[in-house]
Amino acid sequence: MALLPILTLPNPQLRQRSADVDPKFLKTPDFQVWLDDLIETMWKADGVGIAAPQVGSPLRVFIAVDGKTPHVVVNPVVTGKSWRMEDGEEGCLSVPGKYGIVRRYRSFKIKCLDRNGEKVVHEPTGFFARVLQHELDHLDGVLFIDRAKKMFNIHL
């Protein structure tokens, strides 16, 4: 397994809109190895999510952790949102040293493909819903700092 380099601001690749993945490509050994590398890179960086553009691959793919389970999300489409929103803290591997308060939908529904190309629906509430919305934004070149009401520096 190999760790992938995580891009940080102001790298312009973080601001690109990513493209859908051809489902046939999912089955290739290269893609499967790359997914494992992406997951490993996220764990090593203590992340709870990571999106392909953060490692320089402009594809609509991200990893989002629910509890301890990393879910591979490919070509997500939003199919529902709660009317209720809530504020919460967020940080990002591509924005080191900072966190912020971001308003997100309390629950959120997407349909997508998993790493084997099977159709999956995620309909989380709470923290996992927040992670999904944060990672989904990365696929459109949007970062949490664009949405944050307040920003803070992490003092170590």
Ligand SMILES: [Zn+2]
């Ligand atoms: Zn992020």
